[in-house]
Amino acid sequence: MKELRVGLLGIGTVGGGTYTVISRNQADIARRIGGKISIVQVADRNLELARQVTGGQVAVTDDAFAVVNNPDVDVVVELIGGYTVAKELVLKAIANGKHVVTANKALLAVHGNEIFKAAADKGVIVAFEAAVAGGIPIIKALREGLSANRIEWVAGIINGTTNFILTEMRDKGLAFADVLREAQRLGYAEADPTFDVEGIDAAHKLTIMASIAFGMPVQFEQAYTEGITSLTTKDIQYAEELGYRIKLLGISKKTEAGVELRVHPTLIPEKRLIANVDGAMNAVVVKGDAVGPTLYYGAGAGAEPTASAVVADLVDIARLQGTTAEQRVAYLGYQLDQQQVLPILPIAEVQSAYYLRLHASDKPGVMADVTKILADLQISIDAMLQKEPQEGEVEADIVILTHITQEKTMDAAIARIEALPAITGTAIKIRMETLSR
Ligand SMILES: NC(=O)c1ccc[n+]([C@@H]2O[C@H](COP(=O)([O-])OP(=O)(O)OC[C@H]3O[C@@H](n4cnc5c(N)ncnc54)[C@H](O)[C@@H]3O)[C@@H](O)[C@H]2O)c1
Numbered sequence: 001m002k003e004l005r006v007g008l009l010g011i012g013t014v015g016g017g018t019y020t021v022i023s024r025n026q027a028d029i030a031r032r033i034g035g036k037i038s039i040v041q042v043a044d045r046n047l048e049l050a051r052q053v054t055g056g057q058v059a060v061t062d063d064a065f066a067v068v069n070n071p072d073v074d075v076v077v078e079l080i081g082g083y084t085v086a087k088e089l090v091l092k093a094i095a096n097g098k099h100v101v102t103a104n105k106a107l108l109a110v111h112g113n114e115i116f117k118a119a120a121d122k123g124v125i126v127a128f129e130a131a132v133a134g135g136i137p138i139i140k141a142l143r144e145g146l147s148a149n150r151i152e153w154v155a156g157i158i159n160g161t162t163n164f165i166l167t168e169m170r171d172k173g174l175a176f177a178d179v180l181r182e183a184q185r186l187g188y189a190e191a192d193p194t195f196d197v198e199g200i201d202a203a204h205k206l207t208i209m210a211s212i213a214f215g216m217p218v219q220f221e222q223a224y225t226e227g228i229t230s231l232t233t234k235d236i237q238y239a240e241e242l243g244y245r246i247k248l249l250g251i252s253k254k255t256e257a258g259v260e261l262r263v264h265p266t267l268i269p270e271k272r273l274i275a276n277v278d279g280a281m282n283a284v285v286v287k288g289d290a291v292g293p294t295l296y297y298g299a300g301a302g303a304e305p306t307a308s309a310v311v312a313d314l315v316d317i318a319r320l321q322g323t324t325a326e327q328r329v330a331y332l333g334y335q336l337d338q339q340q341v342l343p344i345l346p347i348a349e350v351q352s353a354y355y356l357r358l359h360a361s362d363k364p365g366v367m368a369d370v371t372k373i374l375a376d377l378q379i380s381i382d383a384m385l386q387k388e389p390q391e392g393e394v395e396a397d398i399v400i401l402t403h404i405t406q407e408k409t410m411d412a413a414i415a416r417i418e419a420l421p422a423i424t425g426t427a428i429k430i431r432m433e434t435l436s437r
């Protein structure tokens with residue numbers, strides 16, 4: 001019986017889940033691959049934790065490099081996170097001729113081109129299903145299941161923490177900070193939760209998916225990233241009244257002008273399946289020219305759901321041991337020498353429909369002034385809602401949904417609207433997507 005010898009770096013949330021899933025499902029996995037996946041060494045700087053989780057069954061160390069340099073390890077599973085030590089460890093493992101499995105989307109979105117090049121030179125596998133949408137096999141779907149298609153766009157709820165926060169805010173009217181603490185307790189949040197709430201984690205995952213979808217190198221630095229920290233329950237409620245849900249969406253579309261790569265709160269019609277993906281769940285819609293739209297749904301975070309993807313990658317490696325590079329699926333779906341460097345569209349060039357909320361004193365003529373500005377810039381209005389001043393307020397809210405226009409035209413309109421004497425404060429602008437084309 002063949003044996004795949006695994007060295008585990010980090011036995012926190014995902015590492016612990018990985019240890020549990022391998023231990024529990026060992027027999028089933030062996031029946032699938034005709035071999036055994038054995039964890040031979042675990043490194044965690046918290047030695048006590050490593051001893052506790054492994055219960056003395058496996059050699060533990062606090063030195064991750066000892067695992068990477070261990071000649072008895074075939075595959076290094078990197079589950080410590082971050083860009084610095086994790087990068088050194090992954091590159092060292094590759095240099096030592098070991099395959100790598102990682103859940104580290106930050107590392108791959110920022111340093112992926114260098115890592116995949118190093119792996120190709122050494123002929124080793126770098127697998128990362130857990131890095132995007134956790135347990136959902138979206139990397140497998142994009143790289144393999146949809147390989148006949150020209151992908152037109154990808155859009156997804158790819159951060160469990162923010163989806164959990166938005167859902168709790170909507171359903172229970174809870175405060176942002178309390179919900180974030182709960183997400184941290186449940187093990188969904190990143191070590192630095194600003195990565196979640198500022199949309200950075202979603203942008204990391206979107207960068208990886210876009211690269212696979214469109215056959216281009218990873219270009220995280222070009223992604224437009226906007227989080228949920230300035231979103232108010234008021235806008236969530238107004239959106240509901242108009243038949244929409246607000247989700248933090250990662251969107252990447254191939255257009256003639258370039259590739260859109262953007263993460264921001266987005267109004268989605270409530271009848272779309274993805275608008276009803278709640279709690280920490282993730283979902284990704286991929287539109288292929290042949291297959292049409294396809295939807296992938298499941299747990300995008302948490303110990304065992306993420307471990308499900310880590311262990312599936314190990315199963316793949318066990319099956320692929322001894323194969324040549326030509327027999328394997330390319331790291332990012334396309335052969336590295338066949339990638340195209342496509343221009344990423346600056347957000348000002350992106351086309352979108354918009355939700356606008358304005359604060360206006362109740363003077364006659366303000367509506368006419370606002371609609372004239374929009375008409376002058378050829379922005380057409382889809383719907384409008386005027387809200388009477390709430391208790392203790394003297395100003396009314398005006399909500400406008402527009403048809404599609406270019407972001408820079410919308411921004412020009414907003415600047416003119418904000419300059420009107422009857423308009424106070426800044427306008428709230430949220431992009432909208434129908435996800436139907
Ligand atoms: N938590 C999730 O739901 C989830 C889902 C998908 C991907 N990820 C990714 O998985 C990775 C791990 O996340 P996590 O939530 O399990 O984190 P965690 O903080 O729970 O676990 C990390 C572990 O690594 C150890 N560690 C850190 N630096 C180390 C070092 N230099 N040497 C040895 N040990 C070290 C820590 O002591 C800790 O036990 C991250 O890249 C994260 O982005 C997490």
Ligand SMILES: N[C@@H](CCO)C(=O)O
Binds near residue numbers: 158159161188189
């Ligand atoms: N912090 C991430 C973990 C999964 O990558 C999330 O909330 O989705």
Ligand code: NA
Binds near residue numbers: 132133138139309
């Ligand atoms: Na996944």
